Amino acid sequence: MQQKDSLEFSNKIVPDIIWRETYVALSHYPELKDTPIEIRFKKKIKKSFMQAQPKISGLLKNRKNRSYFIFINEKFKIEDEVFDVTTVPSEVLIGWIGHELGHIMDYRDRSAANLVWFGAKYITSKNYIREAERAADTYAVNHGLGEQIIATKDFILNHSKLSETYKNRIQDLYLSQEEIMVLINEVHEETN
Template sequence: MKQKDSLKFTNKIVPDTIWREAYVALSHYPELRNTPIELRFKDKIKKSFMQAQPNFGGIFKKRKNRGYTIYISKQFNIEDQEFSVHTVPKDVLIGWIGHELGHVMDYQNRSGLNLVWFGIKYITSKNYIREAERMADVYAVNHGLGENIIATKDFILNHADLSDAYKNRIKSLYLSQEEILVLIDEIHEEKEELAVD
């Protein structure tokens, strides 16, 4: 069902221009099939390209009744470089969306009070930001998006115009490519063991 500038499919609202990438990312999270999620463009997001959060009015609802919004910055600046959601490679965009869906998975496992506490700690503690971001990466990798998460890291870390200070911040907060590859190997080993059994 088409809306003004978004597509709606099974309680998901997604801007037309990124519906393919969103669909690929969402297809890796069958547990979120019945969860209302809206991906919404926003003019500017502080210090970030995307941001997932529970809908404020639903924080204290039963977990199965909560909805979530993933805000996406149409244009985002990293230092003096400006990037557009429309010029980011598709596999990178899928990885970014998959990472944010990892946050949604994490939020679903929390009570309303725990979500409030999570928000307070997230804005006051760098160590907690690191823990939350790495957890979202783990969810994405465990849901089959490891290659996309690596592509996202490569996009940032191999961008010649970005400073070492910014790249070091990314390295300190998120899983490294090496850690992601270890997780991918562990997942393959588990699948092989299950196939043998």
């Protein structure tokens, strides 16, 4: 079922309000051209603004025939600051979506059993969350979205109204801006 106020291009369903940012992020992932992805707004996602996951109905399908969701919090409240996609800069949204597409890249080659195990470890292990989030950042940087990932980190870490607890969580679980710069330089060296 297509969400109201959504565009469908090829096998992607995207809310109208973020179609441009999604298109830009997807353009960096040609491997996902044939992968069905639906982006939906959700009332509440714990501890996050966005979340990528395989559609449960497709878990037992051949890996090439799976489809995925990217859920986006309708509103994301940290302390007294409320965010939604209309208050987040375009470059930051592209970085966030690019990060979630990095998760989908990671999920693509996993078996159904491995994805279930992945989910269980993600829920129960902070070290595994760190590994998964850093992998998604790495996919995004390696696909040419390094500047946007840095913009996303800047938006979070330098936003004075965000709680220190949230900022510390981001610093602990995700690649640092310095690590991202090292990856960007490695990507540039490989392409030159």
